[in-house]
Amino acid sequence: MLKSSYNRDTEVQGNLILASITQVVVGGLGLIGLILRFVGPLTIAPTISLIGLSLTHVVSDFCDKQWGIALLTVALLILFSNVMNKVQVPVPSFSLKRKCHMTTLPIFQLFPVVLTIAIVWLFSYVLTELEVFPNNSTEPSFQARTDSRLDILYDSSWFQFPLPLPFGMPTFSAAGYMGMLAATLSSIFESVGDYFAASRFSEAPVPPPHAINRGIFIEGFASIISGLMGAGHATTSYSGNIGIIGITKIASRAVFVTAGVLLVLWGVVGKVGAVLALIPDPIVGGTLLLGLGMVASVGISVLQFCELFSTRNITIIGVSFLMGLMIPQWLIENEAIVKTGSAELDQVIKVLFGTASFTGGFIGFMLDNIVPGTEYERGLKRWVEVKGSQQKGDEATLYSFPVLTSILERMRCCGYFPLSPTFTSCRRPRHLNYDVKNENIDLKDVKTESAGEKSETMAQQVTDPQDPPGGGAGQVEGVVEGVMDQTVFYPVDTVPPVNLMILFGLQTQLIIRSITLSVSNTLSNG
Incomplete structure (x- = not known):
């Protein structure tokens, strides 16, 4: 047995x-x-x-x-x-400076159990x-x-x-x-x-x-x-x-x-x-x-x-x-x-x-x-914003090693080690921190005006009769890029439906103006 x-x-x-x-x-x-x-x-x-x-x-x-x-x-x-x-209870205490003295502590909060x-x-x-x-x-x-x-x-x-x-x-x-x-x-x-x-x-x-x-x-x-x-x-x-x-x-x-x-x-x-x-x-x-x-x-x-x-x-x-x-x-x-x-x-x-x-x-x-x-x-947006804001500053050191973190930060290979405080995942969700050009600007910081206001501004820029000669195509390209960025990368609920109409209209106008400019340059050279 x-x-x-x-x-x-x-x-x-x-x-x-x-x-x-x-x-x-x-x-x-x-x-x-x-x-x-x-x-x-x-x-x-x-x-x-x-x-x-x-x-x-x-x-x-x-x-x-x-x-x-x-x-x-x-x-x-x-x-x-x-x-x-919050009740402060007087208790005896000792320090090198004040020797034996009385102090107060929230005893009931510190030791309730x-x-x-x-x-x-x-x-x-x-x-x-x-x-x-x-x-x-x-x-x-x-x-x-x-x-x-x-x-x-x-x-x-x-x-x-x-x-x-x-x-x-x-x-x-x-x-x-x-x-x-x-x-x-x-x-x-x-x-x-x-x-x-x-x-x-x-x-x-x-x-x-x-x-x-x-x-x-x-x-x-x-x-x-x-x-x-x-x-x-x-x-x-x-x-x-x-x-x-x-x-x-x-x-x-x-x-x-x-x-x-x-x-x-x-x-x-x-x-x-x-x-x-x-x-x-x-x-x-x-x-x-x-x-x-x-x-x-x-x-x-x-x-x-x-x-x-x-x-x-x-x-x-x-x-x-x-x-x-x-x-x-x-x-x-x-x-x-x-x-x-x-x-x-x-x-x-x-x-x-x-x-x-x-x-x-x-x-x-x-x-x-x-x-x-x-x-x-x-809840992902607010959840991510809370996590991102909390991980900045001194609070980020709460999950770091007291002495080794500064050494690990100088070793790039440690960034791929899942247990290291310097570990970064291989991929990053788009909604965390994404910019189509530099990938270092938070979209919520870039968007300083509402989607409707931005679309209206873009439409005014396209139809502005004061466009300088030869600069219209470049300006339209920038507007198209801006509308496309907003439509693709901004949260869906913040993009007005008119953006799609503006996008297709701008693309059509861009093609027409580009063809016109090309024909004009060809005739001038001829």
């Missing part, structure tokens, strides 16, 4: 490593960055929102243990983070001592007791250093790899949604493709380490933690690096991890309720870039959200109905479309790119 268990462990370990290597390749080659060229708000919104909405059953399972404690947690979080967030957990945990302890919660472990409210998992604290060791390959050399199988690969692909798309949500909460620029490529690459690399250390799961971003950013208003990388170091140390000290495991389930559920709710609302807020009065957009939003929730539930209830003739392919389909964020985002992506609509209607 033990040998069979170890064989399963080594197979899980090996297939996790193999699937994680695939994720590293996907991030390293910049494949996700290429897909993002066709992604707009109608894809991002369901992807982010369904991350939070699809986990309602998880939150419900935690809160169901004791709804009173869970709702108290939610109430205190809202109170501290939204009502008392810590304060809430501490207060509710203490309240649960009092109720446990008063025997308000049942002693019977079969009762749901038993998990609200602070002593429900004390055995974890007693059984855990003080120090435990993990060693690589604890179950032996990893083994591989096609079926196991496909199963892990399906989970990995689903995790990749969910992580992309998490990145956009984190940038919204942090009020940071929208993550550029090279930053998303690095995120996927590092998640894959960390998952390889997880497999080597014998963990049965990969490493990925967690939506609940992103929701905590919105609650605490703390998004400093220094804070998260410090938190990561502390987690590594606490992972070695077993007693610390055991203490954190003692937090009653209803408190965890209340924290997740607010955190995942904020993630869902951030996804919905992305829709502000779209034209929400458009029947097209309303249809896409409704279908993607509803299908994103419905298809995973249908697959759970009808798991045996997916039969393609390949067990591995069946597993991939079940895992991918069993993930609400992937399903909703995929449907939104397909409909947004298939159903006709203008760039303004789809």
Whole structure:
């Protein structure tokens, strides 16, 4: 029995490593960055929102243990983070210049989660001592007791250093790899949604493709380490933690690096991890309720870039959200109905479309790119303008390497490396920044007068009787070029229909005047 268990462990370990290597390749080659060229708000919104909405059953399972404690947690979080967030609390401080002194800090804004957990945990302890919660472990409210998992604290060791390959050399199988690969692909798309949500909460620029490529690459690399250390799961971003950013208003990388170091140390000290495991389930559920709710609302807020009065957009939003929730539930209830003739392919389909964020985002992506609509209607124009404006100036350094970026900028070859901050895609969408002559002028900066006014000005220029001899043809050519540029490269909804008539009329007049000029020159030379 033990040998069979170890064989399963080594197979899980090996297939996790193999699937994680695939994720590293996907991030390293910049494949996700290429897909993002066709992604707009109608894809991002369901992807982010369904991350939070699809986990309602998880939150419900935690809160169901004791709804009173869970709702108290939610109430205190809202109170501290939204009502008392501006309250300045005097605290002792020390500096070399002022020595010991008193200063004020917005404690409730900085530590709403810590304060809430501490207060509710203490309240649960009092109720446990008063025997308000049942002693019977079969009762749901038993998990609200602070002593429900004390055995974890007693059984855990003080120090435990993990060693690589604890179950032996990893083994591989096609079926196991496909199963892990399906989970990995689903995790990749969910992580992309998490990145956009984190940038919204942090009020940071929208993550550029090279930053998303690095995120996927590092998640894959960390998952390889997880497999080597014998963990049965990969490493990925967690939506609940992103929701905590919105609650605490703390998004400093220094804070998260410090938190990561502390987690590594606490992972070695077993007693610390055991203490954190003692937090009653209803408190965890209340924290997740607010955190995942904020993630869902951030996804919905992305829709502000779209034209929400458009029947097209309303249809896409409704279908993607509803299908994103419905298809995973249908697959759970009808798991045996997916039969393609390949067990591995069946597993991939079940895992991918069993993930609400992937399903909703995929449907939104397909409909947004298939159903006709203008760039303004789809939200691409405003989305691109926001991304472009945010990537200028000092804010662009947020996604750059602290020291290496200046070196990489001098190496032109790094511009083709998808993980480099200097990476630029090989192709550029026309609506981003395009000029037919120099390709360096933004059309929205060039268009200083309305399309109708420009067409009227062009018509006046063509019919102006004061044209100098011999210059009419060149002037008409310039006018034709201007009208053609406006008709072809400007957004369709800003070009008046009269432009087509002017264009054909100008072309005809250009031909007649050119022929007349040629005949006149021939007769003069003759």
